[in-house]
Amino acid sequence: MLVHKKLILTEAKLFLREPAAVFFVTLLPVALLLVLGLSIPGFSKADPALGGERLVDAQFPAMMVLLSVATLALSALPATLVTYREKGVLRRMSTTPVRPGALLVAQIAISAAVAVLSTTLTLALGHLVLDMPVPRLLAGFAGVLLLGAVALFSVGLWLAAVAPSAKVVQGAGAAVLFPLLFLGGMWLPRDLMPSPLRVVSDFTPTGAFGQALRDTMGGHAPSLAHLAVLAGWALVAGIAAARMFRWQ
Amino acid sequence: MAIISVHNLRKTYGEKVAVDDVSFAVEEGEIFGIVGRNGAGKTTTVECVAGLRAPSSGVVELGAGLTDVKEQIGIQLQDCSLPDKLKVGEALELYASFYSRPADWRALLDEIGLDPRVAFAKLSGGQRQRLSVALALVGNPRVAILDELTTGLDPQARRDTWDLIERVREMGVTVLLVTHFMEEVERLCDRVAVISAGRVLAVDTPDRLIERAGGGQRIVFHTTGPVDALTALPEVTTVQRNGDEVVVTGTGDLLVAVVGALTPGQVSGLRTERTTFDDAFLALTGNAPASS
Structure with a gap:
């Protein structure tokens, strides 16, 4: 019995009791989009560097979706799991008929739900307030979101598997998250990256995910190479996590 | 009739021998103590009994009617806690939902006398141990294994916990109590196995062991x-x-x-x-x- 409804609901309640976590993964991305989109005039003007698009059309919202998913996957999820292991929460569950794997399933389910919620919030408010277009390839966008989330969550689970303590995983999460966000184009759009840097970015889960999100939001098919990079990360990190995960 | 019989249990981790040769039998309805110094192999022994570790050799035999270890043996382990913001009532309700025939968690809550709205992080050491006992009982087990329950508690909290364990026995639950407090053994245990360096030195009632020691x-x-x-x-x-x-x-x-x-x-x-x-x-x- 790996899907345990009451466990998922209880873990969801616990998630909502962490205001900082809720803020960083749901409110911060959409707030950044709205506040910066409204207050910085350049953000909502057609930009020749982006092929005539406005920054708020695809680049900016794609980065906010990336920010939300990456923070959940690389920071919130591993920190929770390692804390649970360190404090013996997983060990205590292993004494009951429900396997501790159910807790992993609950955490992933909640993270996935929060990612979908945050993305929907970003798209809906962006559309209403900033006149951001609805992703023209909606199904493609959803598929990219799923694949990218699986890839990033696999990396997060692998972090949780190898980190010896909650302190280490929090540090390691940040040390991995910020460079990956940078390579994903968070502060310097990939179009403006010097080409060697962009090649590195192409092979990171965040670079491939960010670009594929941007492509599908702008109505373009994502590049197969980026999808392959995401699938590769999902596979490699996922298998490593499954092999190395310890319950106590 | 014995509800749990352990025959020549041995558990090694590589070169390290955690449990060398341990045998004892727990009778239904008693409080059976396992006593020994730190590192004597007490915890490893009960973890093997509860099916959390596989013995390297030896057999753990379960009595008639004891068919599902996870359902019918409740265990409270050392160094286990709960998420900080989980409330007492939520923890009991959640753990009750893990079992197919749980006890009434509200009745257990009355028994341990805790406020269901208090978060785990706000509980004192004694309150955490009482909650821990309740979680070990919430599945309506036949046997409850309690490991170093009163370590680190102040004398009053220790006495409250002892009262609780006696009430657990009155509910008809067999108790396997791991401890290194001799006072606790004398006060609570019907019979006790004295373990040292992974071996059983004696199994008897505390009174008879005292008599044997010169009495x-x-x-x-x-x-x-x-x-x-x-x-x-x-x-x-x-x-x-x-x-x-x-x-x-x-x-x-x-x-x-x-x-x-x-x-x-x-x-x-x-x-x-x-x-x-x-x-x-x-x-x-x-x-x-x-x-x-």
């Missing part, structure tokens, strides 16, 4: 009068005099015999002492320094 009674008092008459009493084994202080050891109705033989008005500060389980434990395990 008997001691009477101590102060007097200036003569005490020569005492040595002639059949109940008396030895009489030692050290200035005013006299120590008499013996068996049977020692106190009645000694008091009857003393001169009225000359005796003060009389007290009786008995060999404690502490003494018995030390006698059994030798003089190796206790690490706890």
Whole structure:
């Protein structure tokens, strides 16, 4: 019995009791989009560097979706799991008929739900307030979101598997998250990256995910190479996590 | 009839022998103690009993009707906690949902006397242990294994926890109690296995182990009068005099015999002492320094 409804609901309640976590993964991305989109005039003007698009059309919202998913996957999820292991929460569950794997399933389910919620919030408010277009390839966008989330969550689970303590995983999460966000184009759009840097970015889960999100939001098919990079990360990190995960 | 029989249990981790050769049988309805110094192999033993670890060799045999270890054995382990913001009531309700025939968690909540709205992080050590006992019982188990339940508790919290364990037995649950507190063994356990370096040194009632260790009674008092008459009493084994202080050891109705033989008005500060389980434990395990 790996899907345990009451466990998922209880873990969801616990998630909502962490205001900082809720803020960083749901409110911060959409707030950044709205506040910066409204207050910085350049953000909502057609930009020749982006092929005539406005920054708020695809680049900016794609980065906010990336920010939300990456923070959940690389920071919130591993920190929770390692804390649970360190404090013996997983060990205590292993004494009951429900396997501790159910807790992993609950955490992933909640993270996935929060990612979908945050993305929907970003798209809906962006559309209403900033006149951001609805992703023209909606199904493609959803598929990219799923694949990218699986890839990033696999990396997060692998972090949780190898980190010896909650302190280490929090540090390691940040040390991995910020460079990956940078390579994903968070502060310097990939179009403006010097080409060697962009090649590195192409092979990171965040670079491939960010670009594929941007492509599908702008109505373009994502590049197969980026999808392959995401699938590769999902596979490699996922298998490593499954092999190395310890319950106590 | 034994509800749990352990035969020649052995558990090694590489070169390290955690449990060498342990055998004992727990009878239905009793509080069975497993006592030993830190590192004696107590926890590993009960983890094998509860199916959390596979023995390297040996057998754990479960009595009739005990078919599903996870459902029917509730276990409270050391170093286990709950998420900080999980409330007492939520924890009990959640853990109740893990079992197919759970106990009434609200009744358990009354039993441990905690406020269901308090978050785990806000509980004191004693309150956490009481919640831990309740979580071990919430599945309506036949056997509850409680590991080092009172370590780190203040005396009042320890006594409250002991009362709770006695009520658990009254509910008809067999209790397997792991401890290194000798006072706890004397107060709670019907029978006890003394474990040292992964081996069982003795299995018996605490009283009989005390008796085996020399047992008997001691009477101590102060007097200036003569005490020569005492040595002639059949109940008396030895009489030692050290200035005013006299120590008499013996068996049977020692106190009645000694008091009857003393001169009225000359005796003060009389007290009786008995060999404690502490003494018995030390006698059994030798003089190796206790690490706890």
